[in-house]
Amino acid sequence: MSVRNFFATTVILILLAAASARLQGQVHSSSSYMYLLGEKNTLEHLEFLTSPQIAGRGAGTAQAKEVADYIAEAFASYGLLPLNSINFYQPFELPPPRPSGKRSGGMDAPQGVRKGQQGFNVIGYAPSRNKDAQYIVVGAHFDHIGIHGEKYYPGADDNASGVAGMLEIAKAFGKRFVERNDLNHHIVFVAFDGNNYNLSGSRAFLQKKGIPPHKIACMLNLDQMGSTLTPVGEYTEYLQVLGADKLPPWQKEQLDFANDYFGLGLLIDYTYYGSRQFYDIFYRLSDQQSFTAAGVPALLFTSGITRHTNKESDTVATLSLDVLQRRIELIYRFLWLID
Numbered sequence: 001m002s003v004r005n006f007f008a009t010t011v012i013l014i015l016l017a018a019a020s021a022r023l024q025g026q027v028h029s030s031s032s033y034m035y036l037l038g039e040k041n042t043l044e045h046l047e048f049l050t051s052p053q054i055a056g057r058g059a060g061t062a063q064a065k066e067v068a069d070y071i072a073e074a075f076a077s078y079g080l081l082p083l084n085s086i087n088f089y090q091p092f093e094l095p096p097p098r099p100s101g102k103r104s105g106g107m108d109a110p111q112g113v114r115k116g117q118q119g120f121n122v123i124g125y126a127p128s129r130n131k132d133a134q135y136i137v138v139g140a141h142f143d144h145i146g147i148h149g150e151k152y153y154p155g156a157d158d159n160a161s162g163v164a165g166m167l168e169i170a171k172a173f174g175k176r177f178v179e180r181n182d183l184n185h186h187i188v189f190v191a192f193d194g195n196n197y198n199l200s201g202s203r204a205f206l207q208k209k210g211i212p213p214h215k216i217a218c219m220l221n222l223d224q225m226g227s228t229l230t231p232v233g234e235y236t237e238y239l240q241v242l243g244a245d246k247l248p249p250w251q252k253e254q255l256d257f258a259n260d261y262f263g264l265g266l267l268i269d270y271t272y273y274g275s276r277q278f279y280d281i282f283y284r285l286s287d288q289q290s291f292t293a294a295g296v297p298a299l300l301f302t303s304g305i306t307r308h309t310n311k312e313s314d315t316v317a318t319l320s321l322d323v324l325q326r327r328i329e330l331i332y333r334f335l336w337l338i339d
Contacts, residue, residue, distance in 0.1 A: 030336035033172035037332060039325045045164035046316050050154035057155060058146020059194050060094050060117040067142050068120040071191045074167055078174030080124030083188055084210050090121040092204035094197050119193035121201045124170055126177040126187045134217040135186045139287055140166040141195030145310060156316045158309055161226030163191060165328040172332060184339050185217060192287050202287035206294055218247060219298035221288040225327050226319035229306040238267040239327050240304055242283045246297040251338050258333035264326045301331055
């Protein structure tokens with residue numbers, strides 16, 4: 001081996017060793033706040049969000065504002081900060097329902113929204129120690145159908161499950177920010193309103209909160225991720241992940257690594273049941289679409305549509321809390337690794 005090749009090989013080995021050491025450090029440090037993520041906490045969020053007093057979280061209703069207050073209080077208790085504001089709220093005008101009475105995704109539109117009525121995104125922020133760092137956005141929409149006619153739609157899977165997961169992850173990263181202040185990215189947690197009104201909450205976030213899309217490294221969207229009723233094959237302990245093709249390959253590898261290393265035992269399906277046509281349709285139906293349209297790489301984490309979707313039967317009893325908890329842990333571990 002020539003001297004030049006020897007030194008080149010030595011440098012590569014040193015870099016690989018350093019990268020391996022950094023990864024091992026991240027892996028172990030990600031366990032520091034796992035004690036904050038628990039099924040009991042997740043269940044408490046789910047029960048509140050689906051309770052009769054909340055009446056299905058219809059956008060523009062007093063109940064939706066009560067949910068927004070609940071999330072804002074949680075963000076404050078986690079040590080998160082408002083983003084470019086004095087508080088955690090981002091009000092925006094909800095668009096009126098389409099004349100056909102249909103909402104985004106082709107489902108029945110919630111009733112009662114009037115011209116000029118407001119929705120409220122709720123935004124919590126854990127800044128990086130580097131003010132010039134890029135952003136990672138973690139989002140979940142909290143609005144649902146509400147009351148339609150005389151029917152009350154609890155929306156446990158769609159999308160109390162995603163909100164519960166986002167809140168638990170926010171709690172851990174808020175604690176990390178307060179105690180360590182060592183984040184490499186600015187991490188923004190957003191509870192979107194207006195999902196059922198043409199994704200108006202996520203559109204308002206991108207248009208009004210002052211973060212240029214090129215400054216957002218990626219967006220993680222948690223939407224309808226608590227069920228095991230539409231499994232991949234016969235395997236019920238799964239997670240659908242859409243949009244991984246838009247990420248750098250190393251980030252997708254981190255997701256697989258976290259699943260394997262921590263023994264979470266989830267089958268991660270990146271193909272949406274192997275159907276490109278349905279993949280493309282489903283990927284456009286939630287808030288990550290607002291980000292991809294702006295050129296931001298975005299992942300959708302979901303367990304798919306079930307027979308309870310947009311029905312009165314979408315209750316906490318239909319969810320698999322154990323599998324939901326493992327899905328939450330996977331996203332938490334993944335976020336830690338890519339930060």
